[in-house]
Amino acid sequence: MITINKNEAIPLSKQIYMSFVDKIRSGLLMDGTKLPTVRQLSKDLEVSLVTVMKAYKQLEEDGFLELSKGKGTYVKTQQQPESVHTASDLDWQLSIPDYLHRSQYARFQDSDANYHFSSSMIDPALFPNQYMDQLIAQVFMQNPRILSQYGGIQGDLALREKMAQNLQKSKITTSPENLLITSGSQQGIDLVARTFVGPGDVVIMEAPTYPGAIDVFRSRGATILTVPVDQDGMRVDMLHSLCEKHNPKLIYTTPTFHNPTGTIMPLRRRKILLDIAESHHCLIMEDDPFSDIYFDRKPPLPIKSMDKAGHVIYLKGLSKTIAPGCRIGLIAASGSIFKRLYAAKANMDLGSPLLPQKVILPLVDSTKMEQHTKRLRAALKSRRDSVLKVLAEQAPAGVTWLNPKGGLNIWIQLPAWLDSNDLLTEANKRHVSFLTGSACFAIENEHSTFRLSYSYANEKLLEEGVQILCDIMQALKPSSSSSPTF
Amino acid sequence: MITINKNEAIPLSKQIYMSFVDKIRSGLLMDGTKLPTVRQLSKDLEVSLVTVMKAYKQLEEDGFLELSKGKGTYVKTQQQPESVHTASDLDWQLSIPDYLHRSQYARFQDSDANYHFSSSMIDPALFPNQYMDQLIAQVFMQNPRILSQYGGIQGDLALREKMAQNLQKSKITTSPENLLITSGSQQGIDLVARTFVGPGDVVIMEAPTYPGAIDVFRSRGATILTVPVDQDGMRVDMLHSLCEKHNPKLIYTTPTFHNPTGTIMPLRRRKILLDIAESHHCLIMEDDPFSDIYFDRKPPLPIKSMDKAGHVIYLKGLSKTIAPGCRIGLIAASGSIFKRLYAAKANMDLGSPLLPQKVILPLVDSTKMEQHTKRLRAALKSRRDSVLKVLAEQAPAGVTWLNPKGGLNIWIQLPAWLDSNDLLTEANKRHVSFLTGSACFAIENEHSTFRLSYSYANEKLLEEGVQILCDIMQALKPSSSSSPTF
Numbered sequence: 001m002i003t004i005n006k007n008e009a010i011p012l013s014k015q016i017y018m019s020f021v022d023k024i025r026s027g028l029l030m031d032g033t034k035l036p037t038v039r040q041l042s043k044d045l046e047v048s049l050v051t052v053m054k055a056y057k058q059l060e061e062d063g064f065l066e067l068s069k070g071k072g073t074y075v076k077t078q079q080q081p082e083s084v085h086t087a088s089d090l091d092w093q094l095s096i097p098d099y100l101h102r103s104q105y106a107r108f109q110d111s112d113a114n115y116h117f118s119s120s121m122i123d124p125a126l127f128p129n130q131y132m133d134q135l136i137a138q139v140f141m142q143n144p145r146i147l148s149q150y151g152g153i154q155g156d157l158a159l160r161e162k163m164a165q166n167l168q169k170s171k172i173t174t175s176p177e178n179l180l181i182t183s184g185s186q187q188g189i190d191l192v193a194r195t196f197v198g199p200g201d202v203v204i205m206e207a208p209t210y211p212g213a214i215d216v217f218r219s220r221g222a223t224i225l226t227v228p229v230d231q232d233g234m235r236v237d238m239l240h241s242l243c244e245k246h247n248p249k250l251i252y253t254t255p256t257f258h259n260p261t262g263t264i265m266p267l268r269r270r271k272i273l274l275d276i277a278e279s280h281h282c283l284i285m286e287d288d289p290f291s292d293i294y295f296d297r298k299p300p301l302p303i304k305s306m307d308k309a310g311h312v313i314y315l316k317g318l319s320k321t322i323a324p325g326c327r328i329g330l331i332a333a334s335g336s337i338f339k340r341l342y343a344a345k346a347n348m349d350l351g352s353p354l355l356p357q358k359v360i361l362p363l364v365d366s367t368k369m370e371q372h373t374k375r376l377r378a379a380l381k382s383r384r385d386s387v388l389k390v391l392a393e394q395a396p397a398g399v400t401w402l403n404p405k406g407g408l409n410i411w412i413q414l415p416a417w418l419d420s421n422d423l424l425t426e427a428n429k430r431h432v433s434f435l436t437g438s439a440c441f442a443i444e445n446e447h448s449t450f451r452l453s454y455s456y457a458n459e460k461l462l463e464e465g466v467q468i469l470c471d472i473m474q475a476l477k478p479s480s481s482s483s484p485t486f
Numbered sequence: 487m488i489t490i491n492k493n494e495a496i497p498l499s500k501q502i503y504m505s506f507v508d509k510i511r512s513g514l515l516m517d518g519t520k521l522p523t524v525r526q527l528s529k530d531l532e533v534s535l536v537t538v539m540k541a542y543k544q545l546e547e548d549g550f551l552e553l554s555k556g557k558g559t560y561v562k563t564q565q566q567p568e569s570v571h572t573a574s575d576l577d578w579q580l581s582i583p584d585y586l587h588r589s590q591y592a593r594f595q596d597s598d599a600n601y602h603f604s605s606s607m608i609d610p611a612l613f614p615n616q617y618m619d620q621l622i623a624q625v626f627m628q629n630p631r632i633l634s635q636y637g638g639i640q641g642d643l644a645l646r647e648k649m650a651q652n653l654q655k656s657k658i659t660t661s662p663e664n665l666l667i668t669s670g671s672q673q674g675i676d677l678v679a680r681t682f683v684g685p686g687d688v689v690i691m692e693a694p695t696y697p698g699a700i701d702v703f704r705s706r707g708a709t710i711l712t713v714p715v716d717q718d719g720m721r722v723d724m725l726h727s728l729c730e731k732h733n734p735k736l737i738y739t740t741p742t743f744h745n746p747t748g749t750i751m752p753l754r755r756r757k758i759l760l761d762i763a764e765s766h767h768c769l770i771m772e773d774d775p776f777s778d779i780y781f782d783r784k785p786p787l788p789i790k791s792m793d794k795a796g797h798v799i800y801l802k803g804l805s806k807t808i809a810p811g812c813r814i815g816l817i818a819a820s821g822s823i824f825k826r827l828y829a830a831k832a833n834m835d836l837g838s839p840l841l842p843q844k845v846i847l848p849l850v851d852s853t854k855m856e857q858h859t860k861r862l863r864a865a866l867k868s869r870r871d872s873v874l875k876v877l878a879e880q881a882p883a884g885v886t887w888l889n890p891k892g893g894l895n896i897w898i899q900l901p902a903w904l905d906s907n908d909l910l911t912e913a914n915k916r917h918v919s920f921l922t923g924s925a926c927f928a929i930e931n932e933h934s935t936f937r938l939s940y941s942y943a944n945e946k947l948l949e950e951g952v953q954i955l956c957d958i959m960q961a962l963k964p965s966s967s968s969s970p971t972f
Contacts, residue, residue: 028829089795090821092767096735098826099684106639106832124634132633133626140619147618147809147845148610153592183669187835194680194705198585215833219680249582281578309575319839323633327839335576340584343514346592347701349673353805353813356839359633 001029001036003101004045005200008223009246010443012047016055018443022102022218024064024077025439033075035065062445102218104439105211113433115465120259120408120453122321126379128372132323135362143358151354153346155181159357162364163318163330170291171305172314174332180341182329183352185289188315190216191331192250192285195344197222202248206234208411208440208449210259210287213252217442224442231402233258233265236272243280250283251276256299257290260440260451261411262404267300274303277311283337289317292373294406295381310334313341319356321376322363326356380408383454386462394470396477408455411437414448417478421447426472432465487515487522489587490531491686494709495732496929498533502541504929508588508704510550510561511925519561521551548931588704590925591697599919601951606745606894606939608807612865614858618809621848629844637840639832641667645843648850649804649816656777657791658800660818666827668815669838671775674801676702677817678736678771681830683708688734692720694897694926694935696745696773699738703928710928717888719744719751722758729766736769737762742785743776746926746937747897748890753786760789763797769823775803778859780892781867796820799827805842807862808849812842866894869940872948880956882963894941897923900934903964907933912958918951 002019004012023029035056036044042052056073059065066076108118140146154160160176167174182188189212197203199221205214207226217224225246228235233255242248253273255265265273277284286303304314313333319326333341345351363369387410391401398415414420420436427434437449454462488505490498509515521542522530528538542559545551552562594604626632640646646662653660668674675698683689685707691700693712703710711732713724719741728734739759741751751759763770772789790800799819805812819827831837849855873896877887884901900906906922913920923935938955940948 026829028826090823093796093822095767096682096769096823098681100681100826100830100833103829103833106829106836109639109832109836121636122634124631127631127634129631129634133630136626136633137623140622144619145610145613145615147622147811148608148613148615150607150810150813153595183835183839186833190834195584195586196582199685212833212836219830219833281581283582310579323841324636325633325840325844327636327835327837336579337576337582340514340586343512343589343592344586344705346595347586347589347672347698347705348676349669349813350592350595350698351813353669353839353842354811355809355845356841358811359841 001097002045003221004047005221005223007200009202009225010223013051013054013058014443016041016045016047016052017058019101020055020059021064021445022104024075026103026215027107028100028103029075031075031077035073035075037072100219101221102215105215108211108433108435108439111433113428114431115461115468116433116456117452117454117462117465118433118435120455122324122376122408122455123458125458126376127323128368131368132363135366136359139359139362146355146358149354151181151351151357153351154342155179155352156354156357156361159361159364162361166364167316167332171301172332174334178332178334178338180331180333180338180345181352181357182331182345183349184319184327185287185315185317185329186212187348188329188331189213189285189287191341191344191348192313193217193220193222194348195340196283197250201250202246204239204242204248204251205442206253206258207442207444208260208437208446209252209442210254211435211439213287214440214442217252226442226444229258229261229263231263232269233263234269234273236269236276239273239276243276243282247280248282250285252285252287253303254287254289255303256288257293257404257407259289259407260409260435260437262402262407262409264299264405270300270303271306274306274311278309282311284312285315286312287315289320290407292321293377293380293408295377295384296405299406304332310337313337318364319360321373322369323360326360328352328356328360380455383457383459383462384410386459387452387454387466390463390466390470394467396470396473399473408453410452410454412450412452414450414473416448418473418476419447420450422476423450423469423472426476427469430468430472432468434469487583488531489707490533491707491709493686495688495711496709499537499540499544500929502527502531502533502538503544505587506541506545507548507550507931508590510563512589512701513593514586514589515561517561517563521559521561523558586705587707588701591701594697594919594921594925597919599914600917601947601954602919602942603938603940603948603951604919604921606941608810608862608894608941609944611944612862613809614854617854618849621852622845625845625848632841632844635840637667637837637843639837640828641665641838642840642843642847645847645850648847652850653802653818657787658818660820664818664820664824666817666819666824666831667838667843668817668831669835670805670813671773671801671803671815672698673834674815674817675699675771675773677827677830677834678799679703679706679708680834681826682769683736687736688732690725690728690734690737691928692739692744693928693930694746694923694932695738695928696740697921697925699773700926700928703738712928712930715744715747715749717749718755719749720755720759722755722762725759725762729762729768733766734768736771738771738773739789740773740775741789742774743779743890743893745773745775745893746895746921746923748888748893748895750785750891756786756789757792760792760797764795768797770798771801772798773801775806776893778807779863779866779894781863781870782891785892790818796823799823804850805846807859808855809842809846812846814838814842814846866941869943869945869948870896872945873938873940873952876949876952876956880953882956882959885959894939896938896940898936898938900936900959902934904959904962905933906936908962909936909955909958912962913955916954916958918954920955
């Protein structure tokens with residue numbers, strides 16, 4: 001049911017706890033599932049009874065399990081129970097174990113909330129749709145066999161050539177031979193993880209960080225250690241001793257408009273981070289989805305721009321702000337690191353589809369699309385301001401937030417009396433969705449934060465939705481003497 | 487450098503041998519790489535000196551290693567040496583181990599041979615390109631925001647609805663909720679493997695089989711066991727005892743126009759295969775890329791059509807014969823097997839790009855495209871015939887082949903005096919490419935077969951290219967008394 005690593009930096013009881021929490025929050029262990037007995041699990045995992053008991057106790061305390069005396073231990077979730085399971089023919093399938101340890105981010109993606117603040121997609125109305133259609137018509141005119149051709153494993157050469165030029169603007173010197181096209185950044189993260197990260201390998205992540213990346217590393221069986229984020233991004237001062245002690249293989253970071261906090265890592269910290277990676281012979285995965293979405297001034301140069309010895313694997317989302325329907329990402333890496341990523345990409349899907357690559361090519365550098373990006377920045381800034389305004393006026397005392405200077409998200413901190421999962425339950429009832437902070441922490445058990453994406457809903461919806469959230473918070477506020485009722 | 491599984495069904499020395507062969511043939515260990523000493527490797531892998539010595543001896547005998555007295559053991563490849571490695575800044579990268587055990591298929595994909603017979607792509611000239619362009623123009627007219635939208639994790643609902651209907655024609659009863667869109671079948675294979683197959687899990691494959699699937703299962707650390715293929719596909723009579731003994735988790739099969747042999751598994755064998763999976767509680771991955779490309783009569787119904795209890799994960803390539811630039815595949819599965827694949831797909835890439843899905847939708851069921859498929863069958867049959875004609879007239883005695891009744895490939899067996907890797911070396915010099923049989927065997931050390939794809943080159947190129955191959959074979963034929971010179 002779960003796996004642990006014996007030689008890990010994290011205590012075994014905590015590993016057991018985390019594994020169950022991850023599976024429950026991912027919907028992979030459903031409400032009412034019977035857990036193995038303490039004795040059985042201690043035997044299966046070859047750990048002491050005390051270790052398992054400690055983990056179960058904590059799970060029960062945190063409301064993930066229910067002990068039914070004499071009957072056993074059952075999973076308890078706050079989520080709606082699954083529809084009654086009648087297809088008994090399929091019951092044997094549950095005997096097939098899997099290697100899927102966590103898949104939390106997915107649960108916040110396909111939301112049908114009216115006030116959809118849970119995923120950082122961009123409102124389709126913000127794209128120059130008519131112009132794009134005209135351009136696409138030209139693409140088909142110019143490439144009569146576009147649908148009949150494969151793109152090759154590495155991706156379309158013309159697109160890679162264009163992107164090598166574009167990266168030069170961020171002082172990243174590379175060549176089309178060192179670029180790999182992926183189906184979005186998520187696939188890029190997954191590609192790097194499957195190639196270089198395996199059971200027990202140490203990966204350092206920011207706390208909080210992008211949940212989709214946690215899902216990937218956890219499912220590779222990595223030991224994730226974390227470094228906190230302050231208003232200047234990752235606390236690199238804490239990195240050195242962590243590296244000394246645990247010899248990480250890879251450091252995952254989103255230095256620019258950090259996901260979910262929106263913070264910007266200053267150049268000085270970027271240099272320190274690179275220095276540490278160099279001296280410890282480890283890889284940096286620099287995930288850079290939002291750097292074009294700045295509100296005031298351009299962010300610092302990417303870490304990759306300073307990378308001389310091939311430590312940085314740079315991931316750039318290409319389609320999110322231009323043409324989301326294309327889902328294209330880019331990886332820049334060098335040497336044998338690149339070659340191995342290329343080989344893994346072949347195993348993964350033999351190369352991304354050609355059509356979206358051919359379609360995005362004329363968009364990438366057109367003047368019209370540059371204007372679009374400029375307008376997009378202004379539109380998103382205005383949406384951010386709408387959220388900040390309602391929060392400033394309506395949020396109860398004790399609720400705080402960071403003012404993002406770019407990107408698509410606001411990170412909100414709740415006071416001690418308010419659990420973000422409780423807030424979400426109430427919010428969902430009123431058709432508001434957001435990403436709970438608990439999904440953004442790989443190992444910390446965190447309940448008092450959430451991420452609000454202001455990129456999908458328009459100002460009106462944002463104002464209404466944030467107002468609803470503030471109303472719920474007010475309603476959940478304990479009276480001065482009593483504790484909250486749930 | 488390599489990993490082995492201690493409790494495997496395959497002897498340890500053979501595992502070590504295979505691991506090195508896989509890495510060398512995949513280009514992941516380059517010519518001149520120094521291997522660890524026998525003592526070192528025996529220590530690293532915790533196996534006896536004798537075991538390592540046995541593996542090294544076999545590798546040397548088969549020409550993969552070179553022992554230089556007093557200097558050590560070096561990788562020897564028949565391939566062109568890589569360009570001289572000058573970037574010494576990047577040397578540290580070699581200290582980063584990876585989880586990429588095999589990636590052979592990729593090496594046959596991006597061939598620039600004039601006579602490109604190595605990958606089963608379809609000649610772009612065989613598609614109704616102009617018609618497709620017109621249709622696409624309509625797609626953009628009807629979906630003005632097509633580029634601005636995400637497709638969701640599971641894939642476009644309209645496409646899944648259409649495909650659920652289409653599968654009914656093959657007597658597969660499913661619903662849009664049980665279908666998942668992937669970026670081609672390769673991604674489908676990878677998705678299933680990453681979800682259900684891990685180190686030491688037993689996977690049964692056909693021998694020979696599709697190399698892209700071997701690459702995936704090997705890189706997951708699976709123990710691959712094989713069942714030979716005869717003129718009726720997998721020898722299911724040998725399957726039962728293998729399952730009894732080794733308790734496999736998954737059986738991978740391409741029952742219809744088997745890749746690479748082109749054989750068709752009769753309905754009776756399909757039923758037996760399903761029975762065995764049911765009684766051993768294991769999964770079947772039924773890969774069905776070619777069933778629309780039949781030359782005489784429709785092939786038997788898919789195994790999935792008989793699957794009552796959710797044992798079969800059915801993979802269907804959608805774009806190969808309609809619009810390769812879209813790279814779309816489909817997975818049909820049920821119950822918790824499906825749910826877990828869905829969650830893994832989210833981790834993998836958050837869903838395939840929407841654009842190709844919207845583009846292929848009107849193509850899937852148009853009358854015009856049905857006519858196209860009909861014409862495609864005729865064209866490919868004619869190309870197959872061209873190859874068979876030249877082979878019949880020009881191949882030396884002892885060369886045999888199977889006559890495929892559909893699909894894109896001919897499987898050719900060479901006489902004992904002719905090694906297919908030698909043939910490939912000579913063929914490449916004359917700009918002919920094919921897929922060596924050795925890539926199609928997961929564990930057998932096989933040198934006397936190759937796969938020739940007749941789908942990409944036209945009749946003229948096929949006739950010329952196969953003529954060249956026959957000429958080379960004749961030239962390599964040993965004179966009656968002496969042995970071959972290489």
